[in-house]
Amino acid sequence: MSITEQLVKFSTVEVPEEAAAMMRLSLFDWAACGIMGAAEPEFASFCQAQIIEDGPAHVFGGEALGAAQAALVNGTLSHALDYDDTHFAHIGHPSVAVLPAVMALAETLDTPLTEAIDAATIGVEASVMVGVWLGREHYQVGFHQTATAGAFGATLAAARLLGLDKVQRRHALGLCASMASGVKAQFGTMAKPLNAGLAARTGVEAAVWAQAGMTAAEDGLAGPLGFGETHHGEAAEVKLPRKDWQISTISHKFHACCHGLHAMLEALGGANVDPERIGAIKIRTHPRWMSVCNIPAPKTGLEVKFSYAHAAAMTLLGHGTGAIASFSDEIARDKDIIALREKIEVVEDESLSETQSLITLTLESGEVRRLRHDLMTPITLDARSAKLRSKVNALLGEGRAEALWQAAIGTDLDAVTDCFAGVE
Amino acid sequence: MSITEQLVKFSTVEVPEEAAAMMRLSLFDWAACGIMGAAEPEFASFCQAQIIEDGPAHVFGGEALGAAQAALVNGTLSHALDYDDTHFAHIGHPSVAVLPAVMALAETLDTPLTEAIDAATIGVEASVMVGVWLGREHYQVGFHQTATAGAFGATLAAARLLGLDKVQRRHALGLCASMASGVKAQFGTMAKPLNAGLAARTGVEAAVWAQAGMTAAEDGLAGPLGFGETHHGEAAEVKLPRKDWQISTISHKFHACCHGLHAMLEALGGANVDPERIGAIKIRTHPRWMSVCNIPAPKTGLEVKFSYAHAAAMTLLGHGTGAIASFSDEIARDKDIIALREKIEVVEDESLSETQSLITLTLESGEVRRLRHDLMTPITLDARSAKLRSKVNALLGEGRAEALWQAAIGTDLDAVTDCFAGVE
Numbered sequence: 020m021s022i023t024e025q026l027v028k029f030s031t032v033e034v035p036e037e038a039a040a041m042m043r044l045s046l047f048d049w050a051a052c053g054i055m056g057a058a059e060p061e062f063a064s065f066c067q068a069q070i071i072e073d074g075p076a077h078v079f080g081g082e083a084l085g086a087a088q089a090a091l092v093n094g095t096l097s098h099a100l101d102y103d104d105t106h107f108a109h110i111g112h113p114s115v116a117v118l119p120a121v122m123a124l125a126e127t128l129d130t131p132l133t134e135a136i137d138a139a140t141i142g143v144e145a146s147v148m149v150g151v152w153l154g155r156e157h158y159q160v161g162f163h164q165t166a167t168a169g170a171f172g173a174t175l176a177a178a179r180l181l182g183l184d185k186v187q188r189r190h191a192l193g194l195c196a197s198m199a200s201g202v203k204a205q206f207g208t209m210a211k212p213l214n215a216g217l218a219a220r221t222g223v224e225a226a227v228w229a230q231a232g233m234t235a236a237e238d239g240l241a242g243p244l245g246f247g248e249t250h251h252g253e254a255a256e257v258k259l260p261r262k263d264w265q266i267s268t269i270s271h272k273f274h275a276c277c278h279g280l281h282a283m284l285e286a287l288g289g290a291n292v293d294p295e296r297i298g299a300i301k302i303r304t305h306p307r308w309m310s311v312c313n314i315p316a317p318k319t320g321l322e323v324k325f326s327y328a329h330a331a332a333m334t335l336l337g338h339g340t341g342a343i344a345s346f347s348d349e350i351a352r353d354k355d356i357i358a359l360r361e362k363i364e365v366v367e368d369e370s371l372s373e374t375q376s377l378i379t380l381t382l383e384s385g386e387v388r389r390l391r392h393d394l395m396t397p398i399t400l401d402a403r404s405a406k407l408r409s410k411v412n413a414l415l416g417e418g419r420a421e422a423l424w425q426a427a428i429g430t431d432l433d434a435v436t437d438c439f440a441g442v443e
Numbered sequence: 444m445s446i447t448e449q450l451v452k453f454s455t456v457e458v459p460e461e462a463a464a465m466m467r468l469s470l471f472d473w474a475a476c477g478i479m480g481a482a483e484p485e486f487a488s489f490c491q492a493q494i495i496e497d498g499p500a501h502v503f504g505g506e507a508l509g510a511a512q513a514a515l516v517n518g519t520l521s522h523a524l525d526y527d528d529t530h531f532a533h534i535g536h537p538s539v540a541v542l543p544a545v546m547a548l549a550e551t552l553d554t555p556l557t558e559a560i561d562a563a564t565i566g567v568e569a570s571v572m573v574g575v576w577l578g579r580e581h582y583q584v585g586f587h588q589t590a591t592a593g594a595f596g597a598t599l600a601a602a603r604l605l606g607l608d609k610v611q612r613r614h615a616l617g618l619c620a621s622m623a624s625g626v627k628a629q630f631g632t633m634a635k636p637l638n639a640g641l642a643a644r645t646g647v648e649a650a651v652w653a654q655a656g657m658t659a660a661e662d663g664l665a666g667p668l669g670f671g672e673t674h675h676g677e678a679a680e681v682k683l684p685r686k687d688w689q690i691s692t693i694s695h696k697f698h699a700c701c702h703g704l705h706a707m708l709e710a711l712g713g714a715n716v717d718p719e720r721i722g723a724i725k726i727r728t729h730p731r732w733m734s735v736c737n738i739p740a741p742k743t744g745l746e747v748k749f750s751y752a753h754a755a756a757m758t759l760l761g762h763g764t765g766a767i768a769s770f771s772d773e774i775a776r777d778k779d780i781i782a783l784r785e786k787i788e789v790v791e792d793e794s795l796s797e798t799q800s801l802i803t804l805t806l807e808s809g810e811v812r813r814l815r816h817d818l819m820t821p822i823t824l825d826a827r828s829a830k831l832r833s834k835v836n837a838l839l840g841e842g843r844a845e846a847l848w849q850a851a852i853g854t855d856l857d858a859v860t861d862c863f864a865g866v867e
Binding site for chain 2: 074
């Protein structure tokens with residue numbers, strides 16, 4: 020069965036409870052990222068350019084537009100801070116392509132939140148399937164898998180929401196094959212998050228247009244002269260998920276800094292030690308990170324985001340790392356942090372993977388404590404919820420975070436979009 | 444100088460008169476194709492789905508939408524019949540990507556027609572430059588150059604209309620690198636013309652968004668991890684046009700049938716012989732066409748479009764081949780045509796190119812006449828005008844064709860878009 024046939028079949032399956040529960044956590048996390056993204060002034064003019072008409076679908080910041088425009092804006096804004104979820108097999112950020120399409124279309128169609136969550140779960144799972152099918156070569160040559168594989172996931176989710184029949188679902192995926200795009204040359208520019216927005220819009224448009232009778236290739240993804248053939252796709256073997264869905268291994272970011280620091284910060288989170296008692300700290304990390312995020316004496320907030328020593332000292336002294344504002348120029352100049360930082364040594368260790376960190380704390384008493392963390396370690400839904408709630412508290416403040424949390428675990432879709440209004 | 448730097452520089456040059464004159468012919472031809480495309484009922488629902496708000500930009504059929512939507516609709520409709528212009532070096536149809544973007548944006552900005560024509564000329568020339576730069580490999584692997592190279596041309600034309608500065612023009616081309624798309628898997632479906640519409644919309648959006656402050660890769664087209672590297676681009680050497688612009692060798696279709704018949708039909712156009720005096724006809728053509736358009740006894744109008752013998756007999760008996768309705772089921776059954784068809788022999792000839800046809804007419808008197816035509820033969824602007832006016836007469840009827848002609852050679856852009864209203 021070709022990947023296209025698999026996707027067409029998969030789009031209508033029942034969604035397991037645990038998968039849907041994970042999707043709700045990602046919805047909570049995604050919306051918080053989007054609300055904060057809307058506060059970035061550099062995107063204001065671009066968003067303004069999309070407001071060509073009022074519509075039913077709310078965007079971060081508070082306006083309401085047509086579904087396709089809203090998907091474009093929300094995909095872009097929610098990826099603006101690069102603080103949204105990741106899936107390592109997909110090689111991309113699944114929620115920022117799928118959720119904007121689903122939420123915009125669901126609000127337009129007045130779909131219950133539970134059905135929207137199911138559609139989004141199908142979309143995220145499909146994104147990962149297509150990402151795996153396209154493979155690492157597709158990513159290495161320069162395609163932005165978040166956007167390319169993500170567009171197919173968004174399309175399938177939108178097709179499910181619209182209740183397209185089999186032939187229409189094939190056409191929707193076929194149309195997506197002519198629209199899915201996005202290159203990694205954009206990394207470091209505003210067009211990186213735009214890629215996610217374009218993928219979300221493609222999902223809405225491909226499904227809506229297929230419903231309107233637009234036809235496309237029988238197999239635009241995997242067939243001759245199709246997306247895979249032209250876009251360096253590996254056509255790796257992919258199976259429909261059975262018990263374990265890929266969404267169960269999604270990664271959420273809990274720290275507003277370089278991903279290379281995250282394993283260390285997670286390990287230090289369990290330290291529970293009086294910083295005054297610390298004599299020396301040795302941090303071991305994978306060699307690849309040494310040139311990425313090992314600035315020994317950062318001078319600005321931005322540099323702190325790429326500094327093992329400074330971020331470690333921050334955490335041990337009880338400073339949060341979840342808020343966008345955590346990494347300020349002030350914190351870079353903090354004397355207590357700088358003093359503690361002097362006791363830290365960072366070394367590379369080839370025996371570790373890129374997602375692992377190993378820390379040795381030597382107390383003044385001579386006692387030695389070892390802390391380690393692997394970002395790939397599964398965590399329970401409850402533990403993940405607690406960490407995400409703490410992150411969103413830091414981003415939005417407790418009142419707004421609580422309202423968003425209740426909305427995300429509720430049944431009323433409008434309660435979620437009511438939270439999209441901007442923050443100051 | 445990289446292709447991107449060349450394009451940025453090229454976008455503001457003065458347009459030679461002859462190039463602009465050719466562009467006006469293509470505008471005339473393109474609008475006629477679009478007006479007829481809007482009469483195709485299968486696209487009605489898709490077009491309806493784009494009408495999300497009134498706007499300043501007219502689409503074929505009569506509605507007026509926002510510039511991006513109008514570009515999408517008009518690009519799609521004008522390529523629906525595959526009767527629009529072609530450029531063999533571009534490997535694509537230049538006008539259907541560039542003109543919808545230019546006309547929609549120019550109407551929105553209230554630009555004089557002369558400036559719109561200049562911008563379109565720049566866009567078509569840039570499309571050919573990018574097409575040549577991407578090369579044949581890009582096309583062979585499965586990319587639809589009309590849409591991919593066309594999007595860059597449309598973007599540059601839109602950037603000129605908006606008066607973007609150098610940095611913005613670079614960002615516009617960079618944004619285009621994440622949006623230009625379209626695969627050949629769509630050939631034979633409605634998504635083939637849609638590819639042209641998407642390219643036109645990309646042109647409008649990339650330029651408008653760059654103006655709104657959206658940033659993108661420094662060189663999204665030719666730089667690392669950019670469009671060329673990811674999309675099998677050859678990065679062939681390209682020079683800025685000096686005296687001879689590529690637009691001077693654009694091809695217009697004068698017959699509403701398979702391109703393989705065109706050289707023969709042009710050759711027969713000069714026959715000027717009483718069909719009753721004909722004893723035998725031998726048609727020589729390139730071998731590649733023998734399996735494409737040599738149906739010896741067509742039964743339907745569609746089959747006549749792929750029949751050397753029938754189409755030749757039609758022409759010799761004075762039937763037109765320029766109207767969409769020329770190729771009817773009735774004409775397939777016409778007894779006089781069938782009788783003359785019996786005297787025709789079609790043979791392959793490896794000494795001919797794909798654009799050449801060689802015909803030997805033997806009259807009953809024993810006199811032998813040889814006719815030949817090469818589609819690559821340059822024709823004067825006047826001769827081309829006459830042929831295009833005859834084509835558009837056949838498509839729209841003389842009254843509407845005359846109005847469109849006067850508008851296309853005039854100075855009032857609204858006079859052109861006034862002609863977009865539908866035909867019955």
